[in-house]
Amino acid sequence: MDKTLVIGANGQIGRQLIGMMALANMPVRAMIRDLSQARNLEKLGAETVVADLEQPLPDEAFADCDKVVFTAGSGGKTGADKTILIDLWAAVKSIDMAKKHNIKQFVMVSARDAGDPEHGTEAIKHYNICKHFADKHLLESGVPYTILRPGRLTNDAATGLITTQRPDNKDEQIITRADVAACVLQCLDHSEAINQVDELYNGSMPIAEAFIKAVKGRLG
Numbered sequence: 001m002d003k004t005l006v007i008g009a010n011g012q013i014g015r016q017l018i019g020m021m022a023l024a025n026m027p028v029r030a031m032i033r034d035l036s037q038a039r040n041l042e043k044l045g046a047e048t049v050v051a052d053l054e055q056p057l058p059d060e061a062f063a064d065c066d067k068v069v070f071t072a073g074s075g076g077k078t079g080a081d082k083t084i085l086i087d088l089w090a091a092v093k094s095i096d097m098a099k100k101h102n103i104k105q106f107v108m109v110s111a112r113d114a115g116d117p118e119h120g121t122e123a124i125k126h127y128n129i130c131k132h133f134a135d136k137h138l139l140e141s142g143v144p145y146t147i148l149r150p151g152r153l154t155n156d157a158a159t160g161l162i163t164t165q166r167p168d169n170k171d172e173q174i175i176t177r178a179d180v181a182a183c184v185l186q187c188l189d190h191s192e193a194i195n196q197v198d199e200l201y202n203g204s205m206p207i208a209e210a211f212i213k214a215v216k217g218r219l220g
């Protein structure tokens with residue numbers, strides 16, 4: 001069975017994804033910043049590897065892995081310098097390592113306005129630009145990709161219901177972190193998700209169905 005390296009595994013989406021993968025018996029290696037974060041993730045059944053995303057990434061983190069999920073981020077409380085270092089540069093380094101290690105799917109947790117930062121929220125334009133160029137690097141890398149662009153994240157309970165169509169009402173352009181984690185799981189488990197880019201919002205369609213509809217829509 002494929003083994004997946006989750007980068008940003010101790011994050012709010014990352015931890016939920018690790019839990020879901022463990023329940024599904026999917027082999028997973030959790031990349032964490034600090035050894036103190038290992039215990040909880042290992043209890044769930046994940047292997048752990050410690051790496052600081054601001055430093056060169058170790059080959060051993062990627063060795064023997066088939067897939068990579070990038071769900072790291074500098075967070076809203078740091079400055080633009082950290083956004084560049086993590087959301088852009090660490091993502092680029094991870095993609096380059098994925099290429100080097102012949103990774104067969106790289107799932108990027110991107111953001112709603114990464115496709116068009118010029119028309120996104122002005123206050124986080126720098127963030128959207130970083131996400132844009134990280135996605136572009138992945139698209140041009142030759143590594144099989146799945147790019148997920150969620151709207152504003154919430155900590156509400158999972159609904160299992162999403163849409164990949166952007167709602168007109170900005171207040172509805174949201175999705176729970178639990179549902180994003182479930183979407184990542186869905187993409188890891190289904191080859192149709194490879195080489196797809198989708199926005200993600202809570203909606204009215206079960207996750208599996210929404211992805212099938214999105215793929216069919218693209219095929220015409």
Ligand SMILES: NC(=O)c1ccc[n+]([C@@H]2O[C@H](COP(=O)([O-])OP(=O)(O)OC[C@H]3O[C@@H](n4cnc5c(N)ncnc54)[C@H](OP(=O)(O)O)[C@@H]3O)[C@@H](O)[C@H]2O)c1
Binds near residue numbers: 008071075
């Ligand atoms: N907030 C939103 O509304 C929104 C919307 C769309 C997309 N997103 C994106 O969704 C993704 C995940 O979101 P989330 O809420 O799960 O984020 P989160 O809880 O802030 O998790 C981010 C993870 O990145 C890790 N990280 C940051 N700097 C690191 C470093 N130097 N070395 C190693 N690890 C580092 C953090 O490690 P520690 O646990 O050690 O801090 C944390 O585990 C992010 O890429 C974010 O940009 C967010």
